[in-house]
Amino acid sequence: xxxxxxxxxxxxxxxxxxxxxxxxxxxxxxxxxxxxxxxxxxxxxxxxxxxxxxxxxxxxxxxxxxxxxxxxxxxxxxxxxxxxxxxxxxxxxxxxxxxxxxxxxxxxxxxxxxxxxxxxxxxxxxxxxxxxxxxxxxxxxxxxxxxxxxxxxxxxxxx
Amino acid sequence: xxxxxxxxxxxxxxxxxxxxxxxxxxxxxxxxxxxxxxxxxxxxxxxxxxxxxxxxxxxxxxxxxxxxxxxxxxxxxxxxxxxxxxxxxxxxxxxxxxxxxxxxxxxxxxxxxxxxxxxxxxxxxxxxxxxxxxxxxxxxxxxxxxxxxxxxxxxxxxx
Amino acid sequence: xxxxxxxxxxxxxxxxxxxxxxxxxxxxxxxxxxxxxxxxxxxxxxxxxxxxxxxxxxxxxxxxxxxxxxxxxxxxxxxxxxxxxxxxxxxxxxxxxxxxxxxxxxxxxxxxxxxxxxxxxxxxxxxxxxxxxxxxxxxxxxxxxxxxxxxxxxxxxxx
Numbered sequence: 001x002x003x004x005x006x007x008x009x010x011x012x013x014x015x016x017x018x019x020x021x022x023x024x025x026x027x028x029x030x031x032x033x034x035x036x037x038x039x040x041x042x043x044x045x046x047x048x049x050x051x052x053x054x055x056x057x058x059x060x061x062x063x064x065x066x067x068x069x070x071x072x073x074x075x076x077x078x079x080x081x082x083x084x085x086x087x088x089x090x091x092x093x094x095x096x097x098x099x100x101x102x103x104x105x106x107x108x109x110x111x112x113x114x115x116x117x118x119x120x121x122x123x124x125x126x127x128x129x130x131x132x133x134x135x136x137x138x139x140x141x142x143x144x145x146x147x148x149x150x151x152x153x154x155x156x157x158x159x
Numbered sequence: 160x161x162x163x164x165x166x167x168x169x170x171x172x173x174x175x176x177x178x179x180x181x182x183x184x185x186x187x188x189x190x191x192x193x194x195x196x197x198x199x200x201x202x203x204x205x206x207x208x209x210x211x212x213x214x215x216x217x218x219x220x221x222x223x224x225x226x227x228x229x230x231x232x233x234x235x236x237x238x239x240x241x242x243x244x245x246x247x248x249x250x251x252x253x254x255x256x257x258x259x260x261x262x263x264x265x266x267x268x269x270x271x272x273x274x275x276x277x278x279x280x281x282x283x284x285x286x287x288x289x290x291x292x293x294x295x296x297x298x299x300x301x302x303x304x305x306x307x308x309x310x311x312x313x314x315x316x317x318x
Numbered sequence: 319x320x321x322x323x324x325x326x327x328x329x330x331x332x333x334x335x336x337x338x339x340x341x342x343x344x345x346x347x348x349x350x351x352x353x354x355x356x357x358x359x360x361x362x363x364x365x366x367x368x369x370x371x372x373x374x375x376x377x378x379x380x381x382x383x384x385x386x387x388x389x390x391x392x393x394x395x396x397x398x399x400x401x402x403x404x405x406x407x408x409x410x411x412x413x414x415x416x417x418x419x420x421x422x423x424x425x426x427x428x429x430x431x432x433x434x435x436x437x438x439x440x441x442x443x444x445x446x447x448x449x450x451x452x453x454x455x456x457x458x459x460x461x462x463x464x465x466x467x468x469x470x471x472x473x474x475x476x477x
Contacts (some may be wrong), residue, residue, distance in 0.1 A: 180414045
């Protein structure tokens with residue numbers, strides 16, 4: 001048993017894999033923050049999606065008016081969905097990339113650009129910053145993911 | 160070849176990793192159930208999103224009236240999206256957590272709470288149960304994921 | 319250090335894992351294409367979601383009319399979300415399946431059907447093809463994922 005444990009931990013002794021673990025966790029935590037922001041904006045803007053969420057505001061018409069969409073809530077939700085659309089590819093391709101034996105410095109460069117780009121994207125979306133801030137930060141994360149996918153396919157292609 | 164196979168299977172000989180494999184598969188199957196529920200509600204409520212989906216109901220105005228949103232369909236879809244937003248972090252962080260050499264009993268506790276919380280969340284959303292049922296079940300899964308992320312970063316931090 | 323690297327790369331020396339890496343990367347790249355298609359349709363149909371995205375079209379009412387939904391844009395977005403809902407389970411369950419020591423030929427069959435089904439699903443959604451094209455391609459990917467989940471649970475069940 002403890003021999004097995006040791007063997008498993010080996011994967012996390014590899015520095016490129018440690019870097020993946022670190023940055024994957026960071027971008028996932030950042031994405032999870034979007035849930036809290038949605039809750040925050042739903043409460044402060046009083047804009048909810050479910051009848052049971054507005055029951056404490058009273059019954060009937062009084063509560064019903066809080067069942068509405070709000071521009072700030074929808075903006076956070078679009079940012080959250082954009083995170084999902086981009087972080088899911090990073091999680092999958094990044095894991096395989098970390099296992100493909102990349103140079104540590106190259107791997108770190110990819111992971112740091114991706115994480116930085118997603119943080120910038122969130123600020124650009126929520127402040128919001130004028131375009132092309134959001135577009136460019138999205139493109140940077142996208143390009144880095146493509147670059148990792150290329151390395152994975154070059155190393156492991158088996159059709 | 161068969162030596163390699165054996166080595167690979169080793170990862171799944173580790174009990175904490177087996178537990179991860181089991182609970183990750185369970186929550187993903189539960190999430191996949193939401194697709195079937197969406198199909199079920201779209202058909203019984205006759206509420207579709209695409210013109211080609213209502214073509215069997217006839218042509219023109221007869222079919223067009225089924226291109227509409229329905230409260231039950233939208234409720235399932237919100238539950239499905241909430242699953243995605245929470246199960247994706249669990250998949251990524253949970254995998255790294257399982258590789259970080261956790262105590263088996265601690266790992267099981269995390270995985271069981273997460274899976275239980277997501278099942279409760281689905282019932283709370285679909286019945287629906289009065290709040291804060293849905294809120295609390297969401298928070299339990301969220302907290303467990305944060306706890307695993309802390310362990311991953313403590314074990315593997317490499318910035 | 320280089321011994322560790324070698325050990326890591328071992329995972330990608332296994333042919334079933336290589337096949338997983340290849341097909342997982344392919345379906346993720348296909349999913350990422352949906353982002354580019356969304357951008358393409360937003361620009362050609364002039365249908366945007368954020369005020370800052372239409373600022374270059376001028377100020378006030380001139381720009382505001384481009385803040386609208388468009389049938390083609392919404393269609394791509396539904397396809398993208400359907401990808402997320404189905405590719406996330408494939409990523410997680412497929413990874414565990416590849417680690418569960420499947421026969422190489424069986425594994426390839428699963429991965430090829432899934433990837434083929436998702437490509438067909440995209441064409442069926444975007445052209446669009448008459449139903450049940452989209453429904454059947456969705457079901458094929460769904461069934462293959464269930465089949466892999468069964469193998470994972472049979473190999474690794476630890477509750």
